[in-house]
Amino acid sequence: xxxxxxxxxxxxxxxxxxxxxxxxxxxxxxxxxxxxxxxxxxxxxxxxxxxxxxxxxxxxxxxxxxxxxxxxxxxxxxxxxxxxxxxxxxxxxxxxxxxxxxxxxxxxxxxxxxxxxxxxxxxxxxxxxxxxxxxxxxxxxxxxxxxxxxxxxxxxxxxxxxxxxxxxxxxxxxxxxxxxxxxxxxxxxxxxxxxxxxxxxxxxxxxxxxxxxxxxxxxxxxxxxxxxxxxxxxxxxxxxxxxxxxxxxxxxxxxxxxxxxxxxxxxxxxxxxxxxxxxxxxxxxxxxx
Amino acid sequence: xxxxxxxxxxxxxxxxxxxxxxxxxxxxxxxxxxxxxxxxxxxxxxxxxxxxxxxxxxxxxxxxxxxxxxxxxxxxxxxxxxxxxxxxxxxxxxxxxxxxxxxxxxxxxxxxxxxxxxxxxxxxxxxxxxxxxxxxxxxxxxxxxxxxxxxxxxxxxxxxxxxxxxxxxxxxxxxxxxxxxxxxxxxxxxxxxxxxxxxxxxxxxxxxxxxxxxxxxxxxxxxxxxxxxxxxxxxxxxxxxxxxxxxxxxxxxxxxxxxxxxxxxxxxxxxxxxxxxxx
Numbered sequence: 001x002x003x004x005x006x007x008x009x010x011x012x013x014x015x016x017x018x019x020x021x022x023x024x025x026x027x028x029x030x031x032x033x034x035x036x037x038x039x040x041x042x043x044x045x046x047x048x049x050x051x052x053x054x055x056x057x058x059x060x061x062x063x064x065x066x067x068x069x070x071x072x073x074x075x076x077x078x079x080x081x082x083x084x085x086x087x088x089x090x091x092x093x094x095x096x097x098x099x100x101x102x103x104x105x106x107x108x109x110x111x112x113x114x115x116x117x118x119x120x121x122x123x124x125x126x127x128x129x130x131x132x133x134x135x136x137x138x139x140x141x142x143x144x145x146x147x148x149x150x151x152x153x154x155x156x157x158x159x160x161x162x163x164x165x166x167x168x169x170x171x172x173x174x175x176x177x178x179x180x181x182x183x184x185x186x187x188x189x190x191x192x193x194x195x196x197x198x199x200x201x202x203x204x205x206x207x208x209x210x211x212x213x214x215x216x217x218x219x220x221x222x223x224x225x226x227x228x229x230x231x232x233x234x235x236x237x238x239x240x241x242x243x244x245x246x247x248x249x250x251x252x253x254x255x256x257x258x259x260x261x262x263x264x265x266x267x268x269x270x271x272x273x274x275x276x277x278x279x280x281x282x283x284x285x286x287x288x289x
Numbered sequence: 290x291x292x293x294x295x296x297x298x299x300x301x302x303x304x305x306x307x308x309x310x311x312x313x314x315x316x317x318x319x320x321x322x323x324x325x326x327x328x329x330x331x332x333x334x335x336x337x338x339x340x341x342x343x344x345x346x347x348x349x350x351x352x353x354x355x356x357x358x359x360x361x362x363x364x365x366x367x368x369x370x371x372x373x374x375x376x377x378x379x380x381x382x383x384x385x386x387x388x389x390x391x392x393x394x395x396x397x398x399x400x401x402x403x404x405x406x407x408x409x410x411x412x413x414x415x416x417x418x419x420x421x422x423x424x425x426x427x428x429x430x431x432x433x434x435x436x437x438x439x440x441x442x443x444x445x446x447x448x449x450x451x452x453x454x455x456x457x458x459x460x461x462x463x464x465x466x467x468x469x470x471x472x473x474x475x476x477x478x479x480x481x482x483x484x485x486x487x488x489x490x491x492x493x494x495x496x497x498x499x500x501x502x503x504x505x506x507x508x509x510x511x512x513x514x515x516x517x518x519x520x521x522x523x524x525x526x527x528x529x530x531x532x533x534x535x536x537x538x539x540x541x542x543x544x545x546x547x548x549x550x551x552x553x554x555x556x557x558x559x560x561x562x563x564x565x566x567x568x
Contacts, residue, residue, distance in 0.1 A: 011405035019410070036428050123309035128317060134546040135539055136504040142527030143535050146336055146346060222418035226508055229420060240421050254424035263421050270416025 035073075038257040046257040049076055050086040050239075075242045075255035084239060090265055093228065093236040097220045097273075099156055104163025105216065109209065111164070112171025117201070129168060137162040138226045145231070155227045162223040163216045170212025174205030210281040217277055221270050236262055325351040343530055350533040358533035368541065370517035375510065376545060378434070378518075379502045382441025386502075387495055390446035394453025395487070404454070411450055419444035419501070420508050437509040444505045445498035452494020456487030485561075492557040499553055503546045 024040040026032075034042065111129070115122040137158035145154040186200045228237025240262040242254055328349040336346050347354065362368035397404040397411075419440060426436035460483050468478040510520025519542055526534035 008405045008408070011402065012409045015406040016409045120309075123306050124313040127310040127314050130547065131314070131543065134543040134550070136507050136542060136546070138504060139507045139523055139539050139542055142523065142530065143532070143539065145527075146348060146530055146532065149337060218416065221416070222420065222504075225418040226420040226504075229423070230508065230511075237421070241424055254428070256425055256428050259421070259425045263417050263425070266418060266421055267413045267416045270418075271412060274416065 036256065038255075038260070043257045043260050046073070046076055046255070047086070047261045049080065050084075050258070050261060053080065053083070053085040073255035073257065075258050078242055079239060079258070084234070086239070086261065086265060089234065089236045089239040090269060092234050093221075093224050093266075094269065096156060096159060096224045096228075096235065097217075100159030100163045100220045100224065101213075101216065103156075104160040104220070105167050105213065107160070108164035108167025108216075109171040112168040113175050113197075113201070113205070115168070116172040116175030116205075117197075129165075133165045133168075137165075137223050138230065141227055141230055150231070155224075155232055158227050159220055159223045163220050166216045166219050167209075167212055170208040170215075171205065174208030174212075175201055177208075207281075207285050210277070210284060214274055214277045214281070217273050218270060221266065221273075225266065236266055321349070322352055325349040346530060347532045350536060354533050355536060358537050362534070362537060367517060367522070368537070371519045371522050372541065372545065374517050375506055375519040378437050378509075379441060379499075379506050379549075382438040382505075383445050383499060383502050385438065386442030386445030387449050387498060389442065390449030390494075390498070391453045391491060393446070394450040394491075395457055395483075397450070398454040398457025398487070399483075407450075411447070414443065414447045415451070419447070419505055423509065437506070440509045441502045441505050444501045445495075448498040448501060449491065449494045452490050452497075453487060456490030457483055459490060460486040488561055489557075492553070492560070496550060496553045496557075499549050500546060503542060503549070507542070 020040065027034075027037045027039040031037075038046075111125070115125050115129070140161065141154065141158050144157050148154045148157070182200050182204055183196065186196055191200065224235070225237040225240070228235040229241050230237075232238050240254065240259050242258070329347075329351060332348045334344070334346050334348075336343050350358075359368075393407065397407050422443060423436075423440060426440050430436040430439055464482050464486070465478055468482055473481070507520045507523065510518040511524060515521060516525075519538060523535060523538045523542075526532075526538055
């Protein structure tokens, strides 16, 4: 049984390497303009510049790309001038994502458990929930801004809203679907309300909740980056569009190298958070067969 | 018709439930009406936006002004044509992304090799916020329809790949073995066993994808932003800012999402009618 993970790893790695190689060959073959399809090495340069944070010293004679003074796109230049670095942007976005999760998960779980637990609450709240859920979080951002001003809160609220709306569903179904036999058994054994919630309800709904959490993490990243693209002076969304989208909404003049660096970073960060959530799931639900 | 099961979970009937739903939505509408009347003249109408003040803002537009705005947007044809254009993009992207995702998901679910090959890429796109691809798509596919539709297709495909994959994988091995023992060809087994069993998963992912598609369109329509489109209508309303337009726009998108979702549920119920017999 050792063979399977090895094959998985080899094939997965091969497919990644093949794609990167194909891209490198294609982008260096002068088929496309480098402002549209940046060569792999330029992406690497953009990455280093964005991590180091300042322009590297003038190119030495031995440089392989003579006449190519680093990655000289205006996008990178503007970002560096503003003191933006990749790791700072990532930290800011991650903080927003974490805040969204910290505020949105309890909110959504509370509402979901309430609706799953009480038929009456479900009857009254579910229609309102369905109406609210139908509104895309990012559509709300300008309206929220009018209420709260152009500050941090109006970027955070769409994230909280998106996370909460996502978490309602697993909490609701977790409580409602698992319930019947367990609750009947616990009740006949004399369990009262609070004991029931703590010892039966939450453990039974646990797996569904944790599965929903993984989904909420992805939604939170998506919403955070979207909100930052629309209106923020920092974070990964701002890094990707170079402050363009909100300032001059009709045109985005982004450097694809920066966008690719941003996307890969976001994918890695999202994956890492998901791996964390997965291992937490495995740990917390060890008792599930 | 099986007799109605009677345990302590069987709550009040459908009429009570409908009445309660109407009551709560109605109460919300009334509360909004009262709040907007109280707020008229009391809420600030001059708002600091970080760089400048905006004047004449109705934070809570009362019903008459909402009705007026709706009539204006309808009579000028702005709303209807925006709905048609945006819904068309969502549908096209949804169909493209859904078809691609389902095919790839079935492939990775059936063949382990294909799964291993596709795995890193599915993971990569799963954690890439589709919106982050927007500037790249603009560069590669231009400012026109292509990049908007493809962006929606991407966000839908990522979800449906996972749904179709899980659906195919959730088919119990015993079913396939039994079919093979009875002499079913692989093609027949696929059509009669794998597809029906995977259908609920696929539909669930399609529903999620449909929701994502509408999230994506709001931002995707900022590229080459022009009327008519719901995304740009919202942005324009936000730039002025004109709250009644904003509210009508948000409500329209919400209603469309709801309608599409109900349609998807209905299709799902029709397509899996055979499952009810076992339930």
